[in-house]
Amino acid sequence: MTVPLKKNSVCEKIVRRKLAIFVFFLECILLILFKAFGAYTSRADGSNIYNSIEPLFGGFNSRKFEEIFRIYSIFQDVHVMIFIGFGYLMVFLKKYGYSSVGFNFLVGAITLQWSILCQGFFELTDDYKIEIGLMSLYRADIATAVVLISMGVVLGRTSYTQLIVMGILEIVAYSANNYLNSTIFKAVDVGGSVVVHSFGAYFGLAVSYMLGRSHNNSSCFKVENIRESSYTSDLLAMIGTIFLWLYWPSFNAIDLDTDKAYRAIINTYLSLTASCVTAFITSQLTFTDHKFNMVYVQNATLSGGVAIGASANLMVEPFGAILIGFLAGALSVFGYKIISPFIEKHLSIEDTCGVHNLHGMPGLLGGIAAIIMASIASEKQYHKTLYEIYRARASPVVSEPTEYIHLEAGDGRTAGQQAGYQTILVLVTIVMSVFSGFLTGFIMNFKCWNQVTAESFYDDAVFWNLPKNELEVENLKNYQITVTGKLYNSQNILRMSDVERY
Structure with missing residues (x-):
């Protein structure tokens, strides 16, 4: 008896051609939008006269341009996280490596462009232009990270x-949520624990739920070894883990300066070390054979960077940073061991990469930590920096000495009021992510997007040309033959002595 491979039919070729044309026209639309709204920031505009004259006569200070390379260095750290870190973290699926890295690359490139536009629409100049500078680029990277987090939930399906x-729809929802929380509520989440990580996770889970209603994922669960990893694929995924772990301090500190950036780097560094150690310990303790689990190590080790994000620039002290990382690591492993099987079994929500455990719950933990820190923040801890961190806490009328001239008028909030707005940030983000995720999942179920059937889940062969030798191996793996009166599948064929005798 044989199990046939998927046929490369004429119909499938036509569908794939139409999909390519759709992406081509999408890029053309982005091109038109950039032509209509895009403009260089003043520092990059060659027609700006202040770029041509000396600072003594009113031109831009040339020393300021040294800041470009400092910022660009941190920006590149985040860029590496997006395309190498996230990309390779998802290659653990042994038959979906091309798609994990490739789709991460493609979707990331498109959403980078779209997020520059989406976030820029909230900051249009008087002549209705979007000024594009380094700040626009790294904010686009952060927004793209949200999409790639959600992608991890539905990867392979x-x-x-x-x-x-x-990605297109999520960027719109993320931009609106971010604007609402940062500009209207004036809540603070510098490292994106809630507005980036939790938003991406719960948006993805909502999408997965809607896709599950359409696909009837139960048929997928019955396919043996369909989401299995291999020694090589897990090893490659660890490359993504290491890159993310190394560069995460830059992710949390990229939008900060002075002492706030110092604290963000130190706090993230310490929190990551704690979550790493905790992930190894709890991984070993939660299995009956008391051995390490590679899935836990690949993901839970990073949870400290997620959880510390919302309070990375705050005076949590080294002890607090390590405590947050410790709790995040334990919470993440608990999620993989208990929560993920529960939501898959009882809520029919499949989470391919365990995003809820790495980004969702640790992000909420970070949000809670930020609420606590906001409630106790005072001038005794921060001096006047308090009003740079929580701008809404500054007095409506600023009358400080000249050395504090950089301070801006605020709303005069108390610590308790600011903590209340931090709570609103968490609640609003969860509601917006879930609601927009349901809506996006509904739209993704339209037949025109070429849905993948359950039989083709987690398989590169659907969209990629695979090497000939790989196809031959997969062909062998899809055969079952009878040897000496017994039925063997290909996995047994390669190791049973009966085959040699046959």
Whole structure:
């Protein structure tokens, strides 16, 4: 008896061609939008006269340009996280490596462009232009991270066009949520524990729920070893883990300066070390054979960077940073061991990469930590920096000496009031992410996006040309033959002595 491979039919070729044309036209639309709204920031505009004259006569200070290379260095750290860190972290699926890295690359490139536009629409100049500078680029990277987090939830069960549609819609929802929380509520989440990580996680879970209603994922669960990893794929995924672990301090500190940036780097560094140690310990303790689990190590080790994000620039002290990392590591492993199986079994929500355990719950933990820190923040701890961190806490009328001239008028909030707005940030983000995720999942179920059938889940062969020798191996793996009166599948064929005798 044989189990046939998927056929490369004429119909499938036509569908794939249409999908490519769709992406081409999408890029053309982005091109038109950049032509209509895009403009260089003043520091990059060659027509700006202040770039041509000496500072003594009113031109831009040339020393300021040294800041470009400092910022660009941190920006590149985040860029590496997006395309190497996230990309390789998802290659643990042994038959989905091309798609994990490739779709991460494609979706990331499109959403980078779209997020520059989306976030820029909230900051249009008087002549309706979007000024594009380094700040625009790194904010686009952060927004793209949200999409890639959600992508980890539905990885292997969607076509690349569905992922692009998800990214386009999610960037709109993320930009609106970020504007609402930072500009209207004036809540603070510098490292994105809630507005980036939790938003991406719960948006992805909502999308997964809607896709599950359409695909009837139960048929997928019955396919043996369909989400299995291999020694090589897990080793490659660890490359992503290490890159993310190394560069996470830059992710949390990229939008900060002075003492706030110092604290963000130190706090993130310490929190990551604690979550790493905790992930190894709890991984070994939670299994009956008391051995390390690679899935836990790949993901839970990073949870400290997620959890410390919302309070990375705050005076949590070294002890507090390590405590947050310790709790995040334990919470993440608990999620993989208990929570993920529960939501998959009882809520029919499949989470391919365990995003809820790495980003969702640790992000909420970080949000809670930020609420606590906001409630006790005072001038005794921060001096006047308090009003740079929590701008809404500054007095409506600023009458400080000249050395504090950089301070801006605020709303005069108390510590308790600011903590209340931090709580609102958490609640609003969860509601917006889930609601927009449901809506996006509904749209992704439209037939025009070429849905992937359950039989084709987690398989590169659907969208990629695979090496010939790889196809031959997969062909062998899909055969079952009878040897000496017994039925063997390909996994047993390669190791049973009966085959040699046959």
